[in-house]
Amino acid sequence: MEQLVLNLPSLDVGTKSFHVWQTMAWIPVLGPAIGLCVFGDGRFRTPVRRRLATALTERRSPAMQRQGPSGTVIGDTQSTMRLVNYFFAASLAMAGLASAFPGMDKTLAELQKRQSDLSNSLIGDLETLADKDLTPTGRAVRDILTGKAEGFDLSSQAKKVPSKTSTECAKDKCCIWKYIADEMRDAMVGTAGRCNNFARAAVRLGFHDAGTWAKGNGAKGGADGSIILAGECESRKSNSGLHEICDLVRTWHGKYKDYGVGMADLVQLSAIVGTVACPLGPRVRFFVGRKDSSDPAPEGLLPSPKADADKLIELFANKTISAAGLVALLGSHTVSQQRFFQTDRALDPQDSTPGVWDNLYFKETLSSKAPPRLVKFPSDVNLANDARTRPMFEAYGNSLKGQITWSQAYAREYVRLSLLGVYNINALTECTRVLPNFMGSFDNVDKAKMDEFAAGELDSARVALMNGDVIPDL
Numbered sequence: 001m002e003q004l005v006l007n008l009p010s011l012d013v014g015t016k017s018f019h020v021w022q023t024m025a026w027i028p029v030l031g032p033a034i035g036l037c038v039f040g041d042g043r044f045r046t047p048v049r050r051r052l053a054t055a056l057t058e059r060r061s062p063a064m065q066r067q068g069p070s071g072t073v074i075g076d077t078q079s080t081m082r083l084v085n086y087f088f089a090a091s092l093a094m095a096g097l098a099s100a101f102p103g104m105d106k107t108l109a110e111l112q113k114r115q116s117d118l119s120n121s122l123i124g125d126l127e128t129l130a131d132k133d134l135t136p137t138g139r140a141v142r143d144i145l146t147g148k149a150e151g152f153d154l155s156s157q158a159k160k161v162p163s164k165t166s167t168e169c170a171k172d173k174c175c176i177w178k179y180i181a182d183e184m185r186d187a188m189v190g191t192a193g194r195c196n197n198f199a200r201a202a203v204r205l206g207f208h209d210a211g212t213w214a215k216g217n218g219a220k221g222g223a224d225g226s227i228i229l230a231g232e233c234e235s236r237k238s239n240s241g242l243h244e245i246c247d248l249v250r251t252w253h254g255k256y257k258d259y260g261v262g263m264a265d266l267v268q269l270s271a272i273v274g275t276v277a278c279p280l281g282p283r284v285r286f287f288v289g290r291k292d293s294s295d296p297a298p299e300g301l302l303p304s305p306k307a308d309a310d311k312l313i314e315l316f317a318n319k320t321i322s323a324a325g326l327v328a329l330l331g332s333h334t335v336s337q338q339r340f341f342q343t344d345r346a347l348d349p350q351d352s353t354p355g356v357w358d359n360l361y362f363k364e365t366l367s368s369k370a371p372p373r374l375v376k377f378p379s380d381v382n383l384a385n386d387a388r389t390r391p392m393f394e395a396y397g398n399s400l401k402g403q404i405t406w407s408q409a410y411a412r413e414y415v416r417l418s419l420l421g422v423y424n425i426n427a428l429t430e431c432t433r434v435l436p437n438f439m440g441s442f443d444n445v446d447k448a449k450m451d452e453f454a455a456g457e458l459d460s461a462r463v464a465l466m467n468g469d470v471i472p473d474l
Contacts, residue, residue: 117324117392118409120146123416124425137287138426144285144415151411152282156433164259173288174431176259180252180266181273185436187248188277190468192446193439194355195278197466200335201245206271206418207329208232208239209264212297213421214318221297222421225263228253229294238302240340245270264290268418275414276435278335279442280403281357282411283435287419289428305341305377309386312379319420321413327362327383327392328409329417334361337466338375347462348375352454354465356442359406362397366390371454446471 126134126142134142143149158178162168169175188199205227213222226232233239233246249270253263265288275281301319303312316326334357336350351361352371364370365384383389396406419425444450449471453461461471 117322118147118328118412119320119322119325119416121320122146123320123419124421124423126425129426133426135426137428137430140285140430141287141415141419141425141428144412147412150408151285151413151415152407152438153285153432154283154438157437158433170259173260173429174434176256176261177265177269177286177288177431178434180256180261181269181434181436183252184270184273185277188274188468190355190464190470192355192444192464192468192470193279193442194444194465194468195274195281195335195357196355196468197337198245198248199274199277199468200337200355201242202249202270202274203332203335205242205245205249206268206274206414207332208242208302209267209297210417210420211303211319212299212301214298214301215320217298217421219291219421219423220295221301223264223268223290223418224293224297224421225265225267225290226293226295226297227267229263229292230296232296236299262288262290263292271418272414273436275332275357276438278355278357279439280407281335281439282407283432283438284411284414284418285430285432286435287425287428288431289424290419290422291424303379305379307379307382309382309389312383313388319417321416323389324392324409325413325416327389327396328406328413330380330383331359331361331396331406331410333377333380334358337462338377341377342375345375347466348373349454349465350375350377350380353444353450355468356444359397359399359403362393362402362406366393366397372456373454 122142122145126138126145129138131139140149144151158174161172161175161178164176164179184202188195188202190196206223209225209227210223212226213220227239227242228246228249233242239246249263249266252270253261253266256266268290269286269288272284272286276283301315303315307315312326313323316323321329333350334353335355337347337354338350339346342348351358351364351374353360362384364374365376365380370376384393396402396409398405422428449458449461450465452458453465453471458471458474460474464471
């Protein structure tokens with residue numbers, strides 16, 4: 001199995017015939033802006049780094065499959081996925097880790113600069129409410145939107161939940177969502193541990209429901225479930241390819257609506273679970289209580305894959321999303337396998353590791369020597385080459401530092417997106433604890449075949465990758 005060596009002093013990664021993004025992990029330490037990662041088997045080039053790697057990782061029983069609390073090993077001894085004990089990492093960092101590694105202070109400054117490029121605009125009812133009138137949820141969302149709090153949460157967990165038919169579960173607004181989130185994740189991960197077509201379609205579904213809002217529209221459009229309730233999945237060309245996930249979300253809604261589950265919340269949960277189900281995908285904070293609408297959302301507010309940079313930046317600015325936020329959200333293309341933009345190349349990816357939420361997409365979109373299998377949307381290339389947004393592509397695509405910066409920016413911006421057009425934010429309930437655990441690192445057991453596929457060979461791998469499955473031998 002391919003292994004990776006981390007060069008801590010410069011926070012760059014060196015490998016032999018192996019892309020760093022295959023096993024990228026990120027965790028927050030030193031507050032919201034720092035990350036420290038341990039990869040592969042934790043091999044470091046010096047005794048000091050080996051001791052640090054040993055301190056930050058631990059092996060657990062192979063019986064701990066697929067999910068587990070922070071600090072556990074997930075999977076078996078042949079294909080290990082690790083989560084670093086980030087609480088312990090934080091204590092080491094606070095003890096002076098930054099000063100121990102030259103260049104760490106510069107990394108901190110770069111991370112803080114990129115976060116400052118994101119919008120601080122308030123949305124929905126938070127625009128008009130006084131601080132004294134904010135609920136705990138209202139304050140939490142306000143702090144995420146203004147960069148005072150993170151948009152992700154790696155630590156909260158729903159412990160054993162009561163039966164979904166019990167009075168105890170009915171009294172807890174989040175209880176039923178744990179059952180749904182677990183069912184969603186089971187549908188979104190394949191045998192390779194990568195996320196599948198349901199996951200990537202769910203992420204797109206969340207975008208296409210919420211993205212139909214713009215300034216001046218009030219409560220018309222946005223995250224209201226109308227993409228399904230108003231039949232927009234079937235009636236709008238911009239939603240081509242979403243029919244299957246729409247049918248699946250309808251099935252979940254039919255199963256759980258008697259427990260008070262709304263369609264708008266269900267659509268956004270599917271997108272958030274679809275993200276964290278992908279290895280390295282951030283665990284975006286999740287809120288419930290949106291109002292459903294069966295009124296069709298305004299048209300013409302979703303981005304075209306052929307749009308120029310001016311159009312895209314203007315379109316998203318009208319949703320309170322900055323150019324940096326736009327690029328962060330665009331990074332979800334990292335797990336994509338397009339089907340309808342270039343139909344003769346259906347299921348070809350937009351980076352060389354489809355199904356893994358790494359930052360390779362940014363570097364390969366910029367590169368003139370990207371693997372031939374990749375499909376690049378003209379809109380993505382336009383942004384990658386525009387002076388206003390190219391620095392974000394470069395920053396987010398910059399190995400470890402980029403993965404940290406992008407993960408933070410994506411989570412913050414997706415919280416914003418998921419609440420566009422929502423005018424009862426102050427009355428929502430945070431249910432992040434029901435989400436699947438964050439998968440902090442990942443080993444691609446079929447990496448060699450993925451490389452062949454990216455190079456334009458092994459056409460038969462398309463379907464296995466679509467399903468998140470191990471690519472079979474020929």
